[in-house]
């Protein structure tokens with residue numbers, strides 16, 4: 001990490017250019033119709049994410065964060081509104097927008113290495129040797145190089161999440177959609193991964209939409225933090241986090257920002273929408 | 276090791292009680308032969324070739340009927356799981372016909388096909404296909420949708436999605452569907468062989484049937500023992516390796 005330190009000075013790396021929006025979510029609404037009730041999950045959500053930007057979504061449980069990521073990924077169709085990626089209408093899932101799901105999503109019929117290779121095998125530009133090399137590298141990055149031949153059910157919950165993260169990162173998507181990826185991890189591993197995510201983001205210029213319940217995590221990783229209201233989900237407040245990187249979650253200024261977001265969130269959960 | 280000892284002691288005790296009971300002279304040895312006379316019958320049948328021939332004929336019928344049952348049942352089960360309309364029609368039909376014990380197909384088969392191999396095959400297929408449809412359908416409905424979702428975001432679609440994700444994801448229920456189908460095929464074939472007394476092939480069920488005709492109790496019991504033996508051996512050889520594989524990979528308790 002030391003060698004990179006010198007380049008970490010600027011608040012905004014140059015690949016974040018305001019002109020090019022990598023992702024545009026245009027007044028997206030979503031209802032879920034079940035035999036018993038109709039749930040209004042998302043209400044006219046509009047977001048613009050610049051290329052290379054990290055946007056964190058926070059909000060109370062059930063406010064539609066996962067649903068929004070599904071729609072951006074192209075796995076779910078919005079009932080109204082639309083999503084553009086690189087100016088192209090999103091009509092289905094694609095390799096350029098990878099999701100790290102909230103629930104375990106590893107394939108039990110493959111071992112750890114096989115799971116990471118699954119996404120890589122769908123990258124036609126790589127040779128087989130390159131694929132293996134990349135898979136080893138990313139499993140090393142999440143600290144699981146000793147577990148490559150282990151079956152999925154033999155991993156702990158946090159290890160599974162780390163494999164899922166390695167699987168997504170290895171396939172090198174332009175956009176990463178991460179749904180509480182660190183929820184099941186211990187604090188130590190998590191802090192390691194904060195550094196890693198910041199480093200990967202800086203090195204590769206990935207665009208990241210990151211869902212979390214953890215205010216400090218949101219403020220540590222995000223260039224912006226968007227606060228959603230409880231169902232029907234709406235973006236009710238946006239916070240710019242103009243802190244230099246790399247950030248540490250123990251930074252005093254960062255904790256101050258986290259407290260601001262937490263206060264606002266408490267307002268929504270309390271019932272009223274804060275100003 | 277201890278389990279093997281306990282099991283063998285149990286079966287030895289069972290044989291002991293049987294031979295004492297038959298040797299006590301309270302029951303006619305014609306109706307209640309000793310284990311030794313059954314063993315002698317089996318030895319004789321083995322040496323003169325009738326037993327081997329019967330096993331061969333039975334297994335041939337079983338495999339053909341089972342294969343046809345799977346070929347029809349697995350795709351139909353997948354189809355019913357993917358369409359509500361097929362579920363309401365073919366699925367409902369399968370659910371109803373599955374409750375029919377396979378021996379109930381015999382009168383119909385005899386009237387349609389006469390005393391032929393075709394009648395026997397028909398009974399086996401009818402006995403197998405409905406339960407395979409239901410097991411496959413049920414299993415396919417329970418594949419967690421997250422697998423396909425994750426694969427699709429990684430760019431998997433069409434044939435790749437089916438062969439690399441849906442097929443392996445469905446292995447556990449395919450195996451249980453096939454296993455259920457096997458059990459039903461075996462039972463149906465025995466029913467068919469006992470009732471369809473043709474001369475084109477002399478199977479284990481027919482051995483049992485003619486044992487009754489000839490009042491040869493040692494033959495009846497010997498044939499029954501062979502049917503039990505083959506049934507459980509087939510289960511071990513055909514399905515246990517799969518179940519062990521699934522157990523290792525999925526961490527489920529398949530045993």
Ligand SMILES: Nc1ncnc2c1ncn2[C@@H]1O[C@H](COP(=O)(O)OP(=O)(O)OP(=O)(O)O)[C@@H](O)[C@H]1O
Nearest residue numbers: 032034039041060061062063064065066067068231
């Ligand atoms: N497939 C579905 N069918 C019906 N309702 C759904 C479905 N998926 C989500 N919902 C509803 O939509 C709302 C938003 O769900 P979503 O999973 O997006 O919440 P979330 O913000 O991710 O919550 P959490 O933080 O607990 O993960 C919830 O009220 C949920 O009940």
Ligand SMILES: [Mg+2]
Nearest residue numbers: 065066102179
């Ligand atoms: Mg969620």
